Amino acid sequence: MLKFENTRVSYDGKALALDDINLVVEQGEFVGIIGSSGSGKSTLLKTINLLVRPSSGKIYFDGKDITKLNNKELRSLRRNIGFVFQDYNLVDRSLVLDNVLIGRLGYKSSFKSFFGIFTDEEYESATTALKQVGLGEKIFERADQLSGGQKQRVAIAKTLCQRPKIILADEPVASLDISTSQTVMDYFKKVNEKKNMTILINLHDVNLAKKYCHRIVALRKGKIIFDGKAGDLSDEILKTIYD
Template sequence: MIEFINVDKEYENGFKALKNVNLTIEDGEFVAIIGGSGAGKSTLIRTINKMHDITSGKLTVNGKDVSSLKGQELRDFRRDIGMVFQGFNLVERTTVQKNVLSAFIPELSGFKKVFGLYSDDMKKKALEALDSVDILDKAYQRTDALSGGQKQRVALARTIVQKPTIILADEPIASLDPVTSRQVMNYFTNLNQKYNITILINIHDVDMALKYATRVLGVRKGEIVFSGHPSEVNDEVITNIYGQDPKSIVVE
C-alpha cells in the first residue's frame, strides 16, 4: 500500500509541485494520473521511489517511511519498485538482452560488476522477461536498431526481471503512435492482472487512461482534484482537472 498524508513538495526555486496531498493506493491497483502540463503528475510518482524528496508530510510504501530511507536500505527499497520512462533509458549501443541484464547490476559484486559478468540464471530470467513482452526474437540485436515501441517493451522487460510489486511509469506512451501505445498499455494491463503488480501511470492521453486504468487521479496545480473509477469521469470532471472545456483539450 502507498499512502500520502498531508504531503507537500516545494522545489528550491519556490515552486510548490504538490500541495497537501492525501492519497491511498491499494495493492494491485492500476492507477492513471491525468492533468495538464506542470500539474505535478511526474513529481507525484517520483516521490514514491524517492527520486524526489517530499518537503513535508508523510509518505509510506508498504509500511516504510520513504523519507527515512537512505544508503543500502534505500537501494533495497527501490529494487521493489520498477520505473519506466518516456525516453526508455536504455543503452543504445549494446544488445537488448544486456539492457535487461542491467537490472541485476546491484546484485553483482567486485569484478563481476565491473565486467558485467552475469550468471546463467540471470541470463535465463532476462530472456524470459523479453519473452513475456513478445520481443525475445530481438534479444541479441543492438538496441539502437529497434523502433520506439520495441524499446519501451525492452524497458518493460528490464522492469519485470526485478520482480517488482510496484511499477511507476512516467509518460510511457507519449512518444509512441496510437497502435503501439495500445500495445504497450496492454502489456501494463497483463502485468497488473497476472502478477497483481500495483501500477501508477502518468499519462497525457485521457482516453487511454479511461480505457485501461481501474482508477483515475486528476491533478491540478499540485492538488488531487479527482479520484475515482474511469466511469465517473465526465465533462465536468475533465473541466475541473484541466481548467478548460474537454473539447478544447489537445493531446500532444
C-alpha cells in the same frame, strides 16, 4: 502498500509542486495519473523512489516511512520499485538482452556490476521477461535497431527482470503513435493482471487512461482534484482538470 500522508514538494522553497497529497494505493491496482503539464504528475512518481524528496509529510511503502531511509535502505527500496521512462532509458549500442539484465544491477556488488557478471538464472529471467513482452526474437539485436514501441517494451522487460513490487511509468507512450501506444498499454495491462503488479502510470491521453486503468487520479497545480473509478470521470470533471 503505498501511502502519501500530507506530502508536499517545493523546488524553490515557495511554489508547491505537490500540495498536501493524501493517497493510498493497494497491491494490484492499476492507477492512471492525469493532469496538464506542470500539474505535478512526474513529481508524484519521483517521490515514491525518492528521486525527489518531499519538503514535508510522509510516504509509506509496505508500512515503512521511506522519507527517513538511509542510503543503504534506499538502495534496497529501489530494488522493489521499477521505473519506466518516456525516453526508454536504454543503452542503444548494447544488445537487447544486456539492456534487460540492467534490471538486476541493484542486486549486484560493485565488482559484478562493473564487469557485467550475471548468473544463469538471471539470463533465463531476462529471456523470459522479453518473451512476456513479445520480443523473444529480438534478444541479440542492438537496442538502436528497434522501433520506439519495441524499445518501450524492452524497458518494461527490464523492469520485470528487476522483480519489483510496483511499477512506475512516466508518460511511457507520449512519443508513440496511437496504435503503438495501445500495444504498449496492452503489455502493462497484461503485467498488471497476470502478476497482480501494482502500476502507477502518468498519461497525457485521457482516453488511454479511461480504457486501461482501474482508477484515475487527477492533479491540478499539485493538488488531487479527482480520485475514483475511470467510469466516473465525466466531461464536467475533465473541464475542471484541464481548464
